[in-house]
Amino acid sequence: MSRIGKKPIQIPKGVTVKVGPDAVEVQGPKGTLRQALPPGIVFALEKGTLVARLQRDDNELRKFHGLARSLVANAVNGVAEGFKKELDVVGIGYRAELKGQQVHFALGYSHPIVLDIPNGIDIAIEKQTHITVTGADRQMVGQVAANIRQMRKPDPYKQKGVRYTGEVLKKKVGKTGA
Secondary structure, three states: OOHHHHOOEEOOOOOEEEEOOOEEEEEEOOEEEEEEOOOOEEEEEEOOEEEEEEOOOOHHHHHHHHHHHHHHHHHHHHHHOOEEEEEEEEOOOOEEEEEOOEEEEEOOOOOOEEEEOOOOEEEEEEOOOEEEEEEOOHHHHHHHHHHHHHHOOOOOOOOOEEEEOOOOOOOOOOOOOO
C-alpha cells in the first residue's frame, strides 16, 4: 500500500465533492474541477474527509494509489485556494504586456510572441517584467508557466531570458589547463 495513498484528504469549508465510479468532481469558490480516476481506484467520503482505496489488492493497481490520491488532493486544494507560479523577464528590452485575452512578449526576437490565455487561467503582469500565473488546476498553471519560460529559456552566462522567480542559474565549470 502506498503511504501517500493511505492519507485522507481533508475537505475545507465551502468545497463540495461528488464521487463517481470513474471520476471525482470538486466544486469550490475558485471553480469546478473534474478529476478522472485510474481504473481500480475508488474514493469514499468519510466524516468530512476523502479516502482512496484499492478495489482489489493487486500489484498493477498499487502503483496508481498514491497518484490518484495526489491528483484529487490537488483538485481539492485548487478549488479552495488555487495555485500560483511567478516568472521574471530579464533582459534589456524584454517585456510582456497584457492585451485582452492575450499576452504579447518582446523577447529579443524580430517579432513579438503572442500567447493566448487558456480558460481557467489568470495572468497578471507587474512592471512589464514580473508575470504571475494563477488558476485552480495545478497541471494547467504549471504548463502555462512552462510554456512562457520556453519562449526564451534563461541563459546562464548573460543572465537573460524568462525564469521562475527565485530560480538560480548555474554556470558550467570550465576546463582547467594544467
